[in-house]
Amino acid sequence: MSTYRLKSLLSPRSVALIGASPRPSSVGRAILGNIRKAAFKGEFGVVNTHYPEIEGVATVGSIGKLPFVPELVIMTAPAAAIPGLIEEAGARGAVGVLIITSGLGHCAGSLAEAAELAARKYGMRLIGPNCLGIIMPGSNLNASFSAHMACAGNLALISQSGAIATGMVDWAAQRGVGFSGIVSIGDQLDVDLADLLDYFALDGKTRAILLYVEAIKDARKFMSAARAAARIKPVVVVKSGRMAQGAKAAATHTGALAGADAVYDAAFRRAGILRVSDLRELFDCAETLGRVGSPPGKRLMMLTNGGGIGVLAIDRLVELGGNPAAIVPATRAKLDAVLPRNWSGSNPVDIVGDADAARYAAALEVLLADPGNDAILVMNVQTAIASADDIAATVTGLVSKYRQQHHRAAKPVLAVWVGANQKTIELLSGAGIPNYPTEDDAVRGFMYLVQHRELVAELAQVPPEMPREFEPDTATARAIVAAALADDRQWLDPVEIKRLLEAYEIPMVPTFAAADAGQAVACASELFAQGATVVLKIMSRDIIHKSDVGGVILNLTTPEAVRAGTADILARAKKLRPEARVSGVAVQAMVLRPKARELILGFADDPTFGTVIVFGRGGTAVEVINDKALALPPLDLQLARDLIERTRVSRLLRAYRDVPAAKPDAVAMVLVKLAQMAADIPEIRELDINPLLAGESGVLAVDARVSVGQVEQKLAGKGPANFAVRPYPSQWQRHIEVKDGWRVFVRPIRPEDEPLIHELLRHVTVHDLRLRFFAPMKEFTHEFIARLTQLDYARAMAFVAFDEATNQMVGVVRIHSDSIYESGEYAILLRSDLKGRGLGWALMQLIIEYAKSEGLKTISGNVLMENTVMLEMCRHLGFEVKADSVEHDICDVRLKL
Numbered sequence: 001m002s003t004y005r006l007k008s009l010l011s012p013r014s015v016a017l018i019g020a021s022p023r024p025s026s027v028g029r030a031i032l033g034n035i036r037k038a039a040f041k042g043e044f045g046v047v048n049t050h051y052p053e054i055e056g057v058a059t060v061g062s063i064g065k066l067p068f069v070p071e072l073v074i075m076t077a078p079a080a081a082i083p084g085l086i087e088e089a090g091a092r093g094a095v096g097v098l099i100i101t102s103g104l105g106h107c108a109g110s111l112a113e114a115a116e117l118a119a120r121k122y123g124m125r126l127i128g129p130n131c132l133g134i135i136m137p138g139s140n141l142n143a144s145f146s147a148h149m150a151c152a153g154n155l156a157l158i159s160q161s162g163a164i165a166t167g168m169v170d171w172a173a174q175r176g177v178g179f180s181g182i183v184s185i186g187d188q189l190d191v192d193l194a195d196l197l198d199y200f201a202l203d204g205k206t207r208a209i210l211l212y213v214e215a216i217k218d219a220r221k222f223m224s225a226a227r228a229a230a231r232i233k234p235v236v237v238v239k240s241g242r243m244a245q246g247a248k249a250a251a252t253h254t255g256a257l258a259g260a261d262a263v264y265d266a267a268f269r270r271a272g273i274l275r276v277s278d279l280r281e282l283f284d285c286a287e288t289l290g291r292v293g294s295p296p297g298k299r300l301m302m303l304t305n306g307g308g309i310g311v312l313a314i315d316r317l318v319e320l321g322g323n324p325a326a327i328v329p330a331t332r333a334k335l336d337a338v339l340p341r342n343w344s345g346s347n348p349v350d351i352v353g354d355a356d357a358a359r360y361a362a363a364l365e366v367l368l369a370d371p372g373n374d375a376i377l378v379m380n381v382q383t384a385i386a387s388a389d390d391i392a393a394t395v396t397g398l399v400s401k402y403r404q405q406h407h408r409a410a411k412p413v414l415a416v417w418v419g420a421n422q423k424t425i426e427l428l429s430g431a432g433i434p435n436y437p438t439e440d441d442a443v444r445g446f447m448y449l450v451q452h453r454e455l456v457a458e459l460a461q462v463p464p465e466m467p468r469e470f471e472p473d474t475a476t477a478r479a480i481v482a483a484a485l486a487d488d489r490q491w492l493d494p495v496e497i498k499r500l501l502e503a504y505e506i507p508m509v510p511t512f513a514a515a516d517a518g519q520a521v522a523c524a525s526e527l528f529a530q531g532a533t534v535v536l537k538i539m540s541r542d543i544i545h546k547s548d549v550g551g552v553i554l555n556l557t558t559p560e561a562v563r564a565g566t567a568d569i570l571a572r573a574k575k576l577r578p579e580a581r582v583s584g585v586a587v588q589a590m591v592l593r594p595k596a597r598e599l600i601l602g603f604a605d606d607p608t609f610g611t612v613i614v615f616g617r618g619g620t621a622v623e624v625i626n627d628k629a630l631a632l633p634p635l636d637l638q639l640a641r642d643l644i645e646r647t648r649v650s651r652l653l654r655a656y657r658d659v660p661a662a663k664p665d666a667v668a669m670v671l672v673k674l675a676q677m678a679a680d681i682p683e684i685r686e687l688d689i690n691p692l693l694a695g696e697s698g699v700l701a702v703d704a705r706v707s708v709g710q711v712e713q714k715l716a717g718k719g720p721a722n723f724a725v726r727p728y729p730s731q732w733q734r735h736i737e738v739k740d741g742w743r744v745f746v747r748p749i750r751p752e753d754e755p756l757i758h759e760l761l762r763h764v765t766v767h768d769l770r771l772r773f774f775a776p777m778k779e780f781t782h783e784f785i786a787r788l789t790q791l792d793y794a795r796a797m798a799f800v801a802f803d804e805a806t807n808q809m810v811g812v813v814r815i816h817s818d819s820i821y822e823s824g825e826y827a828i829l830l831r832s833d834l835k836g837r838g839l840g841w842a843l844m845q846l847i848i849e850y851a852k853s854e855g856l857k858t859i860s861g862n863v864l865m866e867n868t869v870m871l872e873m874c875r876h877l878g879f880e881v882k883a884d885s886v887e888h889d890i891c892d893v894r895l896k897l
Helices: 006-010 027-037 079-092 111-121 162-175 193-201 219-230 253-257 260-271 279-289 307-319 329-338 357-369 388-409 422-430 439-459 474-486 494-503 517-529 559-576 637-645 649-653 666-680 751-762 766-773 782-789 839-853 868-877
Strands: 014-018 043-047 057-060 072-075 096-099 125-127 133-136 141-144 152-159 179-184 208-213 235-239 274-276 299-304 375-381 413-418 511-514 533-540 552-556 582-590 597-606 610-617 628-631 684-695 698-701 704-708 734-737 743-748 796-803 809-817 823-830 858-864 880-883 890-896
Touching (some): 006 096, 006 133, 006 193, 014 027, 027 141, 072 079, 079 111, 152 162, 162 179, 162 208, 162 279, 162 422, 179 193, 193 219, 219 235, 219 260, 235 279, 260 274, 260 628, 274 279, 274 439, 279 439, 299 357, 307 413, 329 357, 357 375, 357 388, 375 388, 375 439, 388 413, 388 422, 413 439, 494 511, 494 582, 494 704, 517 559, 517 582, 533 559, 559 582, 597 649, 597 666, 610 637, 610 666, 666 684, 734 839, 743 839, 751 782, 751 809, 766 823, 796 839, 809 839, 823 839, 839 858, 839 868, 858 868
Parallel strands (some): 014 072, 043 057, 072 096, 152 179, 208 235, 235 274, 299 375, 375 413, 823 858
Antiparallel strands (some): 133 179, 511 582, 533 552, 533 582, 597 610, 597 684, 610 628, 684 704, 743 796, 796 809, 809 823, 858 890
């Protein structure tokens, strides 16, 4: 349900507490005390059937006897009473319930199911059960049993652990870090991580979102919300259970490499979320992101009175991928004029151990004005010569003045005061300067800012256009898989695999199937005639790793050797695996490419996120080498390149010594094709190509395994059953004819359409742009257009239209659904010189058709009163047109589907 009615839970005007008790150790009493201490300003009441008053607060016997209708009801009553109380709250008109109580169970027939059904009956939202509660400083609401109230700030914390949430509150209280909201979600019976990501992403008081995650409940919903939130503001996650599963037994190398935590890592990366390892790093992120914005680059300048700590900081910066800022001659001259002759002369700017506040100020003023750095780290090691507190006061004053003058253009300033007392910490924190106990913490804090900026830039990259000549033969591929399933087989045989890969234009060595030695010799003779050497491999649906039974023989050059080798393989398999069903041997041409690199590529099935793509160094020891990277499909060329670059073997794909570079993008294209195959044929459960030989002439699959099975709908919602990220909806491509026989091709928008959108806008008049955007638009930035072209197809759709004669983009129509997927808001833009030819009508009909297919109930939009052509078209299409009650120059249009 996403953000539906969440505001009433997180910023309620009225609250009721059910289950408070006078017992000193009770949860209800702790929550009652916290609500009163936080001085909640709305209406508040306590419901209790046993006590007429608790802690001086008069109670009532039931929800119905409250003198007001509570928006939020907090429940700490026994588990058995919760479903009935939710029914009462819903009947009274409550909007949501915060269930602190644990022990409601999980399965069908449980108290949790009864509670959910009762809430759904009244359209109520539930947080919990089994949670710490919520803390909303901006609303003076502490509906939790946390030991402390958080102060107001701009960080949101969403936690699956109550203990982690209260630990963050305690830490933040010491550091002066504030929160826009803290929500402990417990068992996520209704409101989950994705709902709260959507809420805080659009919350103007929230600068960054922190997540503590144990497990994702709805991967598709989470990915959609996380991708949207990360484009707006930093999202940082710490995930527990990284080592819980360890290496699992798997039928394929790909499956073995796709460990649970590695898949989570791939999901976070795809969403644009910054992952940290532990609570200490999460604290550092909170310290940094809660106070300063991201720098334009990663050049860090350091100012210190201790050379040793400066050198340590430089080492850590380089290790983490940052750049020590260089000091240009002009800046050096200015520093020479204000510093003693024995200052370091380089970065770190060591102003010597006797530096006082005035010397710090003089150096810092020069560095703040220097365009050669992106951020400054000020460090102080306390001495008996100069007061560390005085230096801190001077630095904070100077930084505050600098920020007032430069506002958003101000570069971040961070601080390390070694051995700082609480007074100094409060002074720095009060001035909004992130401060840390060590140089290591500070440098990592700076790199979090850099990584977030790089993640956002990566999300907004325009991917290269896919080669148009790639057109997979999906019909043949589906038939191969269907035949295996009809034969009740889990594994494709080598010949089927070769045909499957070739259907997706992935070359594989010549491969034949032989049931016995005679057939093997006949197949081998064809290869010998071509001058090839032969390889024999066991064929068995029960023997997956052929080398485990000595099921591979190389370098066979004569028919006699093939006959003997076949007999040897079959006999050995029968001896070592007598229960295995053996169908014969595969006969392949042996490929010798001494300068080719052995790679592994494939995809596997994850129980949480569905299909995951794997790439790494191949060979029989892939699990031991463990040089791999994972990504969630679908992939474009840029995502495939990024996947490759995250491995060590990627360096070997470049030229070195006498080894030429692998053919550009040949490996990346195979990854893209595999991702497309996984989308087209969800019956393929696991696939790996190992090895794939990559060299200057291209790629060649030497061996592959493909596991198939019936499709399992693991992920909720529309789209492929096995993809957490909804792929490109190619089924919506259309050829349409409008007025006077004008032929137009319409398809869903792609990220690589950004240059075409810029070109389209050049053909739209200023007047028409104002009608579309409700304001004069003088410039369209890359970031603005990227938002329009890089859609999450689970939430939005845009169709672009092309003149078939000229292949020029001539129009675009889009729709974006609301948070509960009931209504969508549309917008349309056409080339000004092509209006009146029926294109707008055709695109509007298409977007209505799409909205119906998605199950939306209404389409709405805002149209300027002066846009009479659009208003008239809306009326003809059946829209209801009304003047806006607030903006009198705007009409609200609405169509019931």
